[in-house]
Amino acid sequence: MNLNVLILGGTSEARALAAALVSANVTVTSSLAGRVSRPRLPEGLVRIGGFGGVDGLRAYLVEEGVTHVIDATHPFAIGMRTNAVDACAQVSVPLVRYARPGWVEHPYASTWHWVDDYDEAREAAQRLGKYPFLTSGRQTLSHYLSWTEAHALVRVVEPLDHDVPDRWQVRLDRGPFTVDDEVALMRDHDTDVLVTKDSGGAYTSAKLDAAHQLGIPVVVVKRPSPPRGLIEFAQQADVLAWLGLDASA
């Protein structure tokens, strides 16, 4: 069978996987949500923008003759994941999840305050400090906006489309960051609590080491539970093997 792979992307793992499939001469299309104005484009074919829910994705799979779908979206992109499970099941296209492991194995993970969602993250951070460094992403900020007395430093990749409380500072930046840079940033801001989510990977993990160095408490939002029955791989070689490709070639 000729492979025609759709990668649901938006992550560095997805880009690396697309490159590996291009090298293996596999037809691959990466799909990006279109949230970022200057996305790092993967190799191979690229499409940008939502599919239009489960129905739209199902139609796309059929029209494009997609043989396999790899959901390599961000661990917190649960809407896309659920749609992919439903659409692929409806047209019997095999689907796997490919995601970097979370930070649960990080050497300092046991010292962090693990919470279930962003409201709990705000409550925990409010107990721990007044100068929070909020790094859980632009789409999560609505959960913190009521904390108007905070001297928050917010780091986001894209400009915000809403106002923030007067004492907040917004910083536009995207990783990777070094531990030294993160230490300097947190010192400058007098950060007394770091709020993040369990994205995993090395790309944005320097802040965790920086917080440890500075003795700053860390609040981490746990990953959402994956849809039931979805096969999940953490290694690219396992994804290639699932596609019937030789990972060592």
Ligand code: NAP
């Ligand atoms: P989401 O809540 O799971 O998805 C919301 C909707 O956005 C989906 O129903 C879909 O629209 C569209 N969408 C999401 N990912 C898409 C993709 N790869 N290709 C085409 N359409 C996509 O997603 P999100 O949390 O907003 O994240 C959006 C994208 O940014 C994801 O691809 C993810 O990998 C990346 N990202 C997310 C985070 C995060 O923290 N959530 C962090 C870094 C990168 P339709 O229903 O119209 O198909």
